Amino acid sequence: MVSLPDTVDPTGDSLTAWAERYLDLAVRGVRSTEVTDKITRHLERFTAWMTGGLGHDRVSAVTAREVAAWRDYLAAAGNVGRDGKAAPMAAATVNNHLAHLSALFSWIATHASAELLRHGDPAKKVAPLRLPAPEVRALAAAQVRTVKNVVDRIETFHELKGRRHRGTGPRLHAHARPLRDRAIVYLLFGTGLRRAEVVALDLEQLQPADPEQLRPAKTARLVGVRGKGRTNRTVFVGRDARLALADYLEAERLGDAAGSTSPTALFLAAASIAARRPDGRMSPRSINTIVEQIGRLHDAQISDPGRKLGRLRPHDARHTFAFELSQRSGHNRAELERRLGHANDRYLRIYTNPPDEVAAGYVEDM
Incomplete structure (x- = not known):
């Protein structure tokens, strides 16, 4: 006391x-x-x-x-x-x-x-308000494929258009960081991290953090990931996220780190943004903006209404990862707890709900 x-x-x-x-x-x-x-x-x-x-x-x-x-x-x-x-x-x-x-x-x-x-x-x-049932949406495999296709081409969407931009000038908008955004999206879908966990990551938590070692590494991890309830866990980083992170660290992060005070964060806001924090760390809201933009670009490329995403959110990537991990681990509860940072059965059940396309397939021939 x-x-x-x-x-x-x-x-x-x-x-x-x-x-x-x-x-x-x-x-x-x-x-x-x-x-x-x-x-x-x-x-x-x-x-x-x-x-x-x-x-x-x-x-x-x-x-x-x-x-x-x-x-x-x-x-x-x-x-x-x-x-x-x-x-x-x-x-x-x-x-x-x-x-x-x-x-x-x-x-x-x-x-x-x-x-x-x-x-x-x-x-x-005074009783708290009853919470509405959480909205759960895991993307179907076909949607994940087209999202990754858009992310792999993200640089083309940031190119400056028009006759006056042709030639020797800069190819991209000043604040555009396509390799960073690509790495963030792959990390969200490949690890199930929450947006706050992503922006809280420091470069030293990535092992290995050197791009030349990261690309061929058979195992890469993020150590000491701080989650809700003061949880602390290790997160393994898959191939797509490893390669995307290596590209970002090699080509974009160094330039933004040079304009920061003690740039320890793994992901940095563009140095050209006047209002960014002195240490360059991004805000959780900026992750929403990046993911929503990917969703809009995705839907603009897709003509099939059934594959459109509407508003894409960071937690959609978490649900997608959780469902896939549940399938691949044989619904191993201990593994889901470790990788998702949740011990609550209610949330584990929510995060592992199948996409509608998969759920509909369960009863199609019954």
Whole structure:
């Protein structure tokens, strides 16, 4: 238990003050910067909502009714849509807000006087929202083949077009990194990594990391991959991903690393992007952008409606990998746990659902 400084009044009734103490003593320096920022943002939202509704931010006035009303508000209008108007917040995000609020009140109950929270943590009495069934989509073998075909030709889609670009000038758009994008897509489909895990990878985690050794290597791996729940696992890298990574490391990464401060990340944003982070590390959202672009290029090349992808997401690659791994490993649960970084049976079942084309084939002649 963290003891309060002598200057802190355990009978104080300001939610703003207690939240700041909680962040200083239990969150900052303990949780990652990304998580700390998220918790801070969630607590500030609740404090602002309480103050706006009651005219004050007294901790003693926070009841289960108030927390439930905040939950319902977030679910109905907690986001801002593209048109600038209020929009619903996803159930999982609302529940994340509730979990952070509950952690704050549990901490306050431990350190404050008994009179401040006479009935304990008000957030614990508020049920989280029921989560919708996860959308699962593994690509069929024919779709995977055409996706890889597009990825292998990705450089042609980034070429500058028009008469004025013919000749000795640059062939590609300034921010285009086709070899990096190709390596990312092959890694997603060949390892089942989550987008956050991909951007968190450091070059030193790839073994071997030298392109000349990586290409002929019979076994390559990513060590110490950090996943959800503080899991840590080794991920093997297949042939397609090995070759794509070697091409990227040899031809593109060196140039972007030269413009970065301590460029430890495996995948770097283009050095030409003014707003990129000092260390060059990409954001998880950028993985969405890359994968969605591949999906659009894919569908533009395909005339058969049954093979079109619609919106392609990073998790579609994870589901595709999980189903294929399940088939090839004889539904080996231990292997699925190790490679996917999930011990939860519910998620293992979700990730290994077959594509519709395969599932339909099971009953075709029954």
